[in-house]
Amino acid sequence: MDTIKLPEHPIFDTVAAAAEEVGVDAYVIGGFVRDLALKRSSKDIDVVCVGDGIELAERVSKRLPHKPKVSVFKNFGTAMLRSGDWEVEFVGARKESYREHSRKPEVETGTLEDDLKRRDFTINALGISLNKDSYGQLIDRFDGLKDMKRKIIRTPLEPGITFSDDPLRMMRAIRFASQLNFDIAPETFDAIIDNKDRIKIVSQERITDELNKIVLSPKPSYGFKLLFASGLLQLIFPKMAELQGVETIKGNSHKDNFYHTLQVLDNVAEVSDDLWLRWSAILHDIAKPDTKRYHEKAGWTFHGHEERGARMVPKLFKDLKLPLNEHMKFVQKLVRLHLRPIALVKDTVTDSAIRRLLFEAGDDIDALMKLCRADITSKNDNKVKRYLQNFDKVEKRLVEVEESDKLRNFQPVITGEVIMETFDLKPSKTVGELKEALTEAILEGTVKNEFGEAFAFLLSKGEEMGLRQVNSPNN
Template sequence: MDKIQLPEHPIFEVVAAAAADLGTDAYVIGGFVRDLVLKRPSKDIDVVCVGDGIALAEAVSSRLPNKPKVSVFKNFGTAMLRAGDWEVEFVGARKESYREHSRKPEVEAGTLEDDLKRRDFTINALGISLNKQNYGELIDRFDGLKDIKKKVIRTPLEPGITFSDDPLRMMRAIRFSSQLGFDIAPDTFDAIVDYKERVEILSQERITDELNKIVLSPTPSYGFKLLFVSGLLHLIFPKMVELHGVETINGNSHKDNFYHTLQVLDNVAQVSADLWLRWAAIMHDIAKPDTKRYSSKVGWTFHGHEDRGARMVPKLFKELKLPLNEHMKFVQKLVRLHLRPIALVKDTVTDSAIRRLLFEAGDDVDALMMLCRADITSKNDNKVKRYLQNFDKVEKRLVEVEESDKLRNFQPVITGEIIMETFGLKPSKTVGELKEILTEAILEGKVKNEPDEAYAYLLEKGKQMGLRQVHSSNN
């Protein structure tokens, strides 16, 4: 049998000693073993014992120097403790049976064989013995090691049963495939196609958790293509599927916005690991199907898709159970602004246009420029090179204007409170109008964002609106 060299860490010998004292067999199992074979860093250890996992966790804790707290999850028969920055979870070997309308199994004590059978994929059904008679020996009942070497995702048992019992495993198959760059075995993929409707019993939170891991994988388009071809994407994110396809009228065709979006997503993934910037890539053209029009004069247009898309973002985030917080607002902002930098590539662009972009993008201007660069997906290399050179010019202008005007996240020095105090006003539409007039003047370069000059401009505009000054500013 193959032997696996465990990492240099006392936790493994402590678990082995505790299990021996309890008269039980123990094994490191699952993802930790897979990652050890793949030489991927991991500090999450799953220990299975043929007996009481909670008792083993307590015994291990008592042997560790600082006697770490054991968190017990009685409903699941599991326990967890931390050994330094390593997290160790303990469970007794078990076998499972499922009911049709639930992915929560009925669990009973079982053998190591039973426990390995219930694993989702062969690459996760590997174990390493912590027992004296065969310490370090690889337990591989389903040729998981061979599948790792062949880079194949395959289920230990008949895939239809595996996916019908727990349909989340279909999402996990695609997630592992995308994360690891593995292929899904043909019969396993066929079963995903056959049982895809079973995802309807899953909570949206569990689906989105796997979806986010696909989004964060090295080449996320691979996972999305598998979701699309299997039919899962049609069920979990139908709005994205609407991007797919090319329509031709009078010989004029538009590009396939689904595959364009995947290319933009991959381009972003090459320069940023930020989950929300990647979601901005996914959403940036989401409104194109709703705004698509054909004209014999100009061909295909998608006018206003950036604004329509920005308005769609909160609803899509809510449906996907993504957070409705600053992350959603970040994605919404980038979707709304993603066409703006391309309009600034002309030599004649004004400082006021640059100021407005800085004002609206704020601290997210760098992320916006990353998205805009990623959005250049033409097959014409010269065109791509020309566009990217133009973006270099825009970024240079952004830096120059920012250095001179300090406009990133700027606020007019004249606040709403000063306006109300100056003219004896209460909160009202008039106060908002004056603030907007002042902001516009600063962005247009008519007035510097300095107290004396801005206040004088305010008095002039107030007078034109028939307002009387009742209080002088302290500025």
């Protein structure tokens, strides 16, 4: 890994020719070069020139056959254009200085050396020359390739200064370690510990963006363990950090719910790259610290942690600046229901219980079952195998009942409008009670979800409540 070859693509020759025409030196810098070295696919190119990056971008656009639009960001001194499915960003080389209470640097024109020094990590401070006399030559001032071989995350300059200047880099260090399965150099990690409180000046949106990238890592537990060990997790996501620890009373201990949660997260990551299913794994036991009780006979219990956890989800999403939309509702539903399939494994599986689970989970039943399978963690392999075999039976019954009753996202054939028309009612608690009674009867299997049978049940229930049929609605 002593050289890095540029891909065979005309965009590089075009930039090189435009740079020579403008009279500036130009280099491909940063993540694109890193990913080339790691043989990772990337089509986002950062070009640094010792001069005016915006002028270079406009000259490149004129040379390309399709004359792509150049998006200019004057405040940042950058420009961007697209060439096919390649995105190229241009910036002039610069140096930065920071004030103590801000992560917004004062920027001025600099040399290539200045630009490389301001990079966050050595593996991102690599460059490839696009200049005529040195085209394709690797620039590696800080031994980034050597660190890549050693699988090390390290800062180009003194790490304490790097992280104090821009505290988000602490999150980025852990994110890269988690994504690439690299170690963080000891002095770099010590600097994260020393500067962790500086994370408070970073916006929650930027923190959560990095957190989501950690969640989406191949083995996300690694990133969360680094966050916890550094003290960052306790600052950015204290509710998750509270899961850590084991309490013992009279020789009885409960499991460490933090490490259990990380195992569940890794288990989900093996079967799904869905961000929100992974968040469901993170939050499925989030209320255990709040519901933990010790009883002389029963030992440790966490009664109602699934319902309490579901109620906590909206505030947690709000605090973390995660979207308060259908993704939040999906996570909330899975947290609320995550014990239900386990209960079916333990008990005799009745059609009624299966119907209720299908009714409540709807289209998310498959995701719920993935979470529940992931939640079976034990050092006893036979116990895990036995539980998973029981889940196979539950899933078989789910398929059978779904095929016969069509209960996924089921709605009673008798609507609220039919109820109001039949008894000449206005929207009221009575209408809700009648609809709920009908739903219960269908879920219990005492009434089929067909208009004739359901309407007969409705009239009978209405009579019990002292209601008289006024109209005969069309079905």
